[in-house]
Amino acid sequence: MERRKRVIEPLDVNCRTRRGLELLSDKWTLLVLISVREEALQFSQILAHLEGISKKMLTQTLRGLERNGLVNRVVYPVIPPMVEYSLTPLGQTLIEPLWALRDWSEQHIDEVERARDAYDQRDHTHLQDQIALLVQQRVEEASAHD
């Protein structure tokens, strides 16, 4: 019988998983989606809600979401302008998995940060040094047997 590695389906550049995850793999998209999740919001409301984002990046991120059919943009014919953003039905299908990620953050971020602190306090020798050390230990063990 042929003995071979379990086949892991490769994440080709054009597979659906990658095309989908790449939509979300930038700095603000996940956060903007979570902000808009439950009701129509005006541009300035999102801007205030999402501390730290600039107008430029919010505009850009919302445009991307609109383009991808995840967010509706409604312009009201008033001066000064008023624009409302809300999730499309397609966008709403993303909320549940996104919310699961939010829950994960709430539950586990502390443990992550403890791990990070611990990591930063340890020394981190380079790979070749680790190998050299490990190999030397084996040599010493071997000579101890003589």
Next chain:
Amino acid sequence: MERRKRVIEPLDVNCRTRRGLELLSDKWTLLVLISVREEALQFSQILAHLEGISKKMLTQTLRGLERNGLVNRVVYPVIPPMVEYSLTPLGQTLIEPLWALRDWSEQHIDEVERARDAYDQRDHTHLQDQIALLVQQRVEEASAHD
């Protein structure tokens, strides 16, 4: 009774949701986690599996995941070096929500891309032009009533 907007809890820079989501908001982290999901893999296996990633970015992403306690790194004392990566128990808690995102991609990415194509075929006037147009339409409707 006071009539006011529903309060949406702000996504402060330091709230747990943001600290958590920011771990994942970069180009490769989600994909690397999904790659490592079910068994220990060597560096070169992940590299082959994740089409398009460079050694540098894979190293960097894996270091970040190790630092955050999501991935184990095991160095074997052999030459040439062999290094295996696997999920920690903490990292495994992320797989379920991540997989939900993967499922969403598989189910909805086509609809997203159809929306994108449609968007790109429409014209997109600037906001001020839209407002001017809409306001003018209202004026015309009003004069039609005279």
Next chain:
DNA sequence: CGGGATCCAACATGATACTG
């Protein structure tokens, strides 16, 4: 094989000023 070090191009992002 699994990196590290360096250099460089590309892009993402921020700051500021302007507009109807």
Next chain:
DNA sequence: CAGTATCATGTTGGATCCCG
């Protein structure tokens, strides 16, 4: 108010060469 335009900067990412 909700952008747009421009400029400046920071960060990312790839290419290359190195090493044990």
